[in-house]
Amino acid sequence: MARDLTVTLEDRPGALADMGDALGRAGVNIDGVAGATGSGSSQIHILVEDADRARSALSEAGIEAGPDVEVVKIGFEDRPGELGEIGRRIADTGTNIEVVYISCDGQLVLATSNNAAVQGTG
Secondary structure, X not given: OOEEEEEEEEOOOOHHHHHHHHHHHOOOOOOEEEEEEEOOXXXXXXXXXXXXXXXXXXXXXXOEEEEEEEOEEEOXXXXXXXHHHHHHHXXXXXXXXXXXXXXXXXXXXXXXXXXXXXXXXX
16 A cells, blocks of 8 residues: 655755665655755655655665655546545545645545545545
């Protein structure tokens, strides 16, 4: 099952490359990625199949890897309003979306307060 792993990088040139190199050497594929910088660091979310292996590889490279969570992947159409419709169906279940981004295979990746309720809402 795919997991979202939170990684903290220094906000400097080459930090993302260092992360990618460490994961590549360990044979960990990144199936999706999102990130933003602020206050001197970057918080990156990566979608991986083996979070423990990814965390180990990052740790060996001196890169901080935080928690990982199970995610839901939902197919969607590339059209205006689609995100609103999906978001509304999820909200109607009483579920909060905590992380959202697009995977490399073009699906919506969601970490939520109740992944079981989200299954089948896409």
